[in-house]
Amino acid sequence: MRQVLSYGFIALLLTTICGVECYAAKAPKTPPDPKLMAIKLISVLPIVDSRAGEKASVNLEKVQEFVMSALKRKRFNTSAETTMGPVGQVVEEDLQGAKPDFVKKLGPAESRWVMAICLGDVTSKLTYGSTGNAELTGYLFDKESGELIWKAKGAGQAGQGGLLGMAMKGAMKTAALQAAGYNLVVSLPTLPKPGK
């Protein structure tokens, strides 16, 4: 009798676990935003430097490249822009409450989807090794409707302890920026493969 009970308990446990797993696997995902799925080409504008305090030297074009490569992983077509377009100089506050008139002047006239990225901070420091931190904020606008269709933040951390880590300090800012670029676009959907 005791044996039957113990086997019964084990069977119940296994059934429960499998049931929970199956439920979790079948939990309905929220469908991706159709506005994001309709994107054909994203014009990535030059990085807006929104840093405060002491500013470490950083290659902003490289940051633009990191974000573009993260977008390509999500199968978005991208183009790197070298100017902000007719709006001229832009600060982050302009993007936060951007009105349609302003949005329509962002980036090249022929582009429909434009992404503006603000660099919030990037720093590296030497400790018992070295570490790097980076913060990015991204805004994706649809110029046709003049509205903000996506906004996200991406934080990146990098670091290595010990003497090896100390020797790697120079690479920490880049590694942190790369991680921030990747994390920035995490909330964007992955587009289906072409032809599917």
Next chain:
Amino acid sequence: MKLRIHTRLGVLGLTLALCAALGAASQTPARDAQSAQQPPAPAPEANPVPPEPAAPPAPKPAGPNAASVPAGLRVIVLQPVLRFEDVRSDSLLPRLAAAEAEYANALLDAARNATGSKATIVETDKLEPAGAEACAQLRELGSRLARGNVNDDATAALGRLAALDERYAVLVQFFRLRTGPGASWNSWNGAITSSMASTLMQSALISCRTGKVIWKGERLVRNKALRPAHPDFQKALNLVYQDFDVK
């Protein structure tokens, strides 16, 4: 009998191992997704990486933007603009935001102490309705004004104040407290990270007549989300105003 006990123990052990493996498999992606999207817990207090020492203050005087100051400057100290946010999302930090009044009072006291000996302070509640309205508009633009970025909307509001009294100048303060992933050490691969928390204090004195920045000060403390009672908070605030001048 012994064999039966061993068999049962074996089955139980196998079941537990299976449970652990299934649990780990189901938790890993969920944890990844959470770290990417969920608001994080406040930065842990235990800090294996020592926080970065406060950076030296940024150069203060407004330089070429410095405006000519009319004699007997009257400074309107605006209510500071405070922001408590997470470095990974737009989520607010209610626990810290609850102390908003405490932060605001500390910032206002520092601004008043710095200004008091050098100019006359005008309280916003004693302004005419048109002046109070202009101040409210300027406060909305606080985050950009506090770093000396004066746009057209701000120029218009400053103009309305100047129309009331040419000697008016506004002192705008912006405070931002960010939290994020804390410091960490991975004992398996030796990877370390520093806390992403930071505390930013910015302040600018802007002439209403010319719309130009008379003075500005800024202090960014990385790796720390400072509370008003923390000694470093007051230290940082003192450094913002250390070379405050109305000339």
